[in-house]
Amino acid sequence: MSAPTQPLSRAPSQVPSVDSFVPLTSKATSRHPTARPTTTATSVVGQDIICAVSESRGVSSIVGLAFVNLATAEVVLCQICDSQIYEKTVTKIGVFEPNEILFMNTARESKLCYILQENLPEPTFTFMDRKLWSDKTGLEYLDRLAFRDEVDSLKVILISNYFTACCFAAALKYVEMELERAFASHSLRIKFEPSQGSMTIDLATVVSLELIQNLHNAKSRDSLYGLLNETLTPMGARLLRASLLQPSTERVKLTARYNAVEELSTKEDMFVSVRQALRGFIDSDRVLTSIILVPTKQTVQYVEQSVNNMIMLKTYVSSIRNIYQALGAAQSDLLLSIRELCSPAERRPVEQLLEQTLNENVTYQSKPLDLRNQRTYCVKAGVNSLLDVARQTYKEANSDATELVERLAETHDMALDLKYDSARQYYICIPTSESEALPKDFINIYRRRNRIECQTLDLVKLNQRITDAHNEVVSMSDQTIQDLRCDVCAVVAGLFRVSEAIAMLDMLAAFAQLATSYDYIRPELTATLAIKAGRHPIREQIHSSKFIPNDAYATPQTRFQIITGCNMSGKSTYIRSLALMTIMAQIGCFVPAQYASFPIVHQLFARVATSDDLDANVSTFAAEMREMAFILRNIQPRAMVLVDELGRGTSTTDGLAIAIALAEALLASNSLVWFATHFHDLARIMSDRSGVINLHLAANIAEDVTKMTMLYQISEGPVPDRRYGLALSKLVDLPPTVLKVANNVSEALECISQQRNSDSRTVTIAKKRKLLLSLREQLLIARNSTMDDEPLRCWLIKLQQNFSEQMNAFDGDWEATDQDESQIVSESAPLSESSKASPGLDQSPAKRSSAMSKSILIESDTEASTTDNESVVLV
Numbered sequence: 001m002s003a004p005t006q007p008l009s010r011a012p013s014q015v016p017s018v019d020s021f022v023p024l025t026s027k028a029t030s031r032h033p034t035a036r037p038t039t040t041a042t043s044v045v046g047q048d049i050i051c052a053v054s055e056s057r058g059v060s061s062i063v064g065l066a067f068v069n070l071a072t073a074e075v076v077l078c079q080i081c082d083s084q085i086y087e088k089t090v091t092k093i094g095v096f097e098p099n100e101i102l103f104m105n106t107a108r109e110s111k112l113c114y115i116l117q118e119n120l121p122e123p124t125f126t127f128m129d130r131k132l133w134s135d136k137t138g139l140e141y142l143d144r145l146a147f148r149d150e151v152d153s154l155k156v157i158l159i160s161n162y163f164t165a166c167c168f169a170a171a172l173k174y175v176e177m178e179l180e181r182a183f184a185s186h187s188l189r190i191k192f193e194p195s196q197g198s199m200t201i202d203l204a205t206v207v208s209l210e211l212i213q214n215l216h217n218a219k220s221r222d223s224l225y226g227l228l229n230e231t232l233t234p235m236g237a238r239l240l241r242a243s244l245l246q247p248s249t250e251r252v253k254l255t256a257r258y259n260a261v262e263e264l265s266t267k268e269d270m271f272v273s274v275r276q277a278l279r280g281f282i283d284s285d286r287v288l289t290s291i292i293l294v295p296t297k298q299t300v301q302y303v304e305q306s307v308n309n310m311i312m313l314k315t316y317v318s319s320i321r322n323i324y325q326a327l328g329a330a331q332s333d334l335l336l337s338i339r340e341l342c343s344p345a346e347r348r349p350v351e352q353l354l355e356q357t358l359n360e361n362v363t364y365q366s367k368p369l370d371l372r373n374q375r376t377y378c379v380k381a382g383v384n385s386l387l388d389v390a391r392q393t394y395k396e397a398n399s400d401a402t403e404l405v406e407r408l409a410e411t412h413d414m415a416l417d418l419k420y421d422s423a424r425q426y427y428i429c430i431p432t433s434e435s436e437a438l439p440k441d442f443i444n445i446y447r448r449r450n451r452i453e454c455q456t457l458d459l460v461k462l463n464q465r466i467t468d469a470h471n472e473v474v475s476m477s478d479q480t481i482q483d484l485r486c487d488v489c490a491v492v493a494g495l496f497r498v499s500e501a502i503a504m505l506d507m508l509a510a511f512a513q514l515a516t517s518y519d520y521i522r523p524e525l526t527a528t529l530a531i532k533a534g535r536h537p538i539r540e541q542i543h544s545s546k547f548i549p550n551d552a553y554a555t556p557q558t559r560f561q562i563i564t565g566c567n568m569s570g571k572s573t574y575i576r577s578l579a580l581m582t583i584m585a586q587i588g589c590f591v592p593a594q595y596a597s598f599p600i601v602h603q604l605f606a607r608v609a610t611s612d613d614l615d616a617n618v619s620t621f622a623a624e625m626r627e628m629a630f631i632l633r634n635i636q637p638r639a640m641v642l643v644d645e646l647g648r649g650t651s652t653t654d655g656l657a658i659a660i661a662l663a664e665a666l667l668a669s670n671s672l673v674w675f676a677t678h679f680h681d682l683a684r685i686m687s688d689r690s691g692v693i694n695l696h697l698a699a700n701i702a703e704d705v706t707k708m709t710m711l712y713q714i715s716e717g718p719v720p721d722r723r724y725g726l727a728l729s730k731l732v733d734l735p736p737t738v739l740k741v742a743n744n745v746s747e748a749l750e751c752i753s754q755q756r757n758s759d760s761r762t763v764t765i766a767k768k769r770k771l772l773l774s775l776r777e778q779l780l781i782a783r784n785s786t787m788d789d790e791p792l793r794c795w796l797i798k799l800q801q802n803f804s805e806q807m808n809a810f811d812g813d814w815e816a817t818d819q820d821e822s823q824i825v826s827e828s829a830p831l832s833e834s835s836k837a838s839p840g841l842d843q844s845p846a847k848r849s850s851a852m853s854k855s856i857l858i859e860s861d862t863e864a865s866t867t868d869n870e871s872v873v874l875v
């Protein structure tokens, strides 16, 4: 292995250069022994644990973590969307108690590194070359080290959690190069642990449900974020985005948000003044971050920026006052606590610091000349006598520029205007009507459509004088500003908290705005999902009054809902609306319905067909299976799963078989599942399982199948008319002969199907099913029994014989019906030889069930395999 380009450097756990900066998270909360996970080997105290940390650039903080336990060969990965004070990250690392924390060397001075050093003094902090944090290397390690059967599903996770992948690479590189140890191939236990207190939504679900962006048009507002983003501040918008990606699972938090939204949407005066106070709020997170992050090399630009930062800070602090006043009538706990954070007592320390140093009238300005003036007069008069002299020079040079242009206008008898931009500084602007004979002393001439811009040599010289004077003022202000910056750092934790409170208020006010504009209602949090007249929040905007609301009801007894219906009948819209409403409820927003109650969902998975499934190298089927494998591997209790059109990428028989097997596995997970499908046999077969119900989206199909009307109404039972495909194809231009053959085949198959359901065969199927279920139960008992080997073997053989005999007896009259079926189909339309010879269909049902019963005995190790076989027999 090649050596790193730069040596690894180890730093003592010392406070970095941001002096007098207080820890933002109290040690008491960050170290919480009771929060220690008991499920992973890393929870054992005194282990050799390495933790790699990396975070996204910019203001919103996504933190990747990788914990490598060298004693148990276990890796725990996670990615956290955290606040500006990194509470979740500190807690998470504190829970694992690593001996060593790895950081990129470029992040040595970052706020995150500083906070971790302050809050976690024990571990050694080691800084590694940026190049060692490569997501590609992370994936290579995964390929090489993860258990073979876990590689694919973990890959899906790592691809959608970039920062975690980088950390994983860095931690393992460190183990290899510094500790000179290597794991054997496919030996590493790797777990992905979602952050606590929030619903886990994987990236594929975020994309397919269009939570943040529309699938077809990235600029469109037709996404959940686009719809809900009525925020007025950058902090509020960021909080909304982060909340949508990690909705809360904490009931108390959500109830507090509902109370606040309710209050804001009913007290109109307060709502109006809150929105007024939020308008024009500057990006406080950005300002505070640039105050506490100091570059190692100080340039003139940095000095200038420091002054700007202080002006922005002053503007931010004075805006907080308006929020406090606007919330004067607040009564709900959350609004009261936001008001409390904005109270004069909380603001006073920072206000005092700013008052002592800055001019009273100084405020942030967006126009470059105004901002330069504010910068020049930022520090109070009398703080430094030389500063006052430099300011006088600045003032005089500015007056000289104005006088110069007035003189020029008089001399040349022209209308001249003095303008300013940051590149040229002062320049002269002349209307085109006056431009016929430009005086010779005008230089740097630019012709625009309706004006001419130029300068004179004297003006250029004056610009230089003004710049020199301004730079002098700024550099003389610098020491005062840096002293102030250090003092502000000491109280910055409070300011970050206020910033977060304002972001929350902004998001809540946006929810209140939505509740009033679109008639949303306050949801309840119970154990049951019950929705009356629910709407798809985005679709209802597009269809306006034509959107048909629908009800939903799901309890553990009706947890697996199979939705059938014609093409375009609204199946996808229905199941997606349930997921979107659940997310809305779990971010504290009201929902589009007449009544809604939700159980708190901890994981949301959507396997929804999109046109993008066919990407470069992955077939639709492979993509479907990969996504389903991911869901099944990660699903835990209290999950919500949406599956739409599974199994469409392969043959009908295989698709149905796989759909049934996956449906069984999902049913066994005890999660809430909505399974939209065109496989009617799936609905039939699954219908007698406990916890399953059949629903369909109603449509009116004319008697002669020439007209279809979608009702978009959810109704009980599987879809009654199976020939909607034919009805739809009549509406397009298919040749009449093709339609005729299709019609004949359809009628014949329908006839068989009806016979099947009404004749004794249905009864036989029910009996076989019962037999299988009892076999399964007996096998499970056998597996857990303490019987000796020999008696167990005898007992199993007897069980097998009994089962095969009974199965064969049931299968006696199947063959005749099968022959009838194939005869009718071949009479209606010629079938190809290949389709007759499809695998698995060449055996008689008796042989098939007998073989299957044997495989049940062989594969009865796991409950899932038994369940799958059971389904296949029933097919």
Ligand SMILES: Nc1ncnc2c1ncn2[C@@H]1O[C@H](COP(=O)(O)OP(=O)(O)OP(=O)(O)O)[C@@H](O)[C@H]1O
Pocket: 539, 543, 546, 547, 548, 549, 565, 566, 567, 568, 569, 570, 571, 572, 573, 574, 712
């Ligand atoms: N409740 C509703 N009210 C009004 N229009 C609706 C409703 N539900 C769906 N639609 C409209 O019907 C069309 C089809 O909806 P959707 O894609 O959900 O149907 P589908 O049954 O999933 O179709 P397919 O089976 O072909 O995938 C969409 O344009 C959608 O906007």
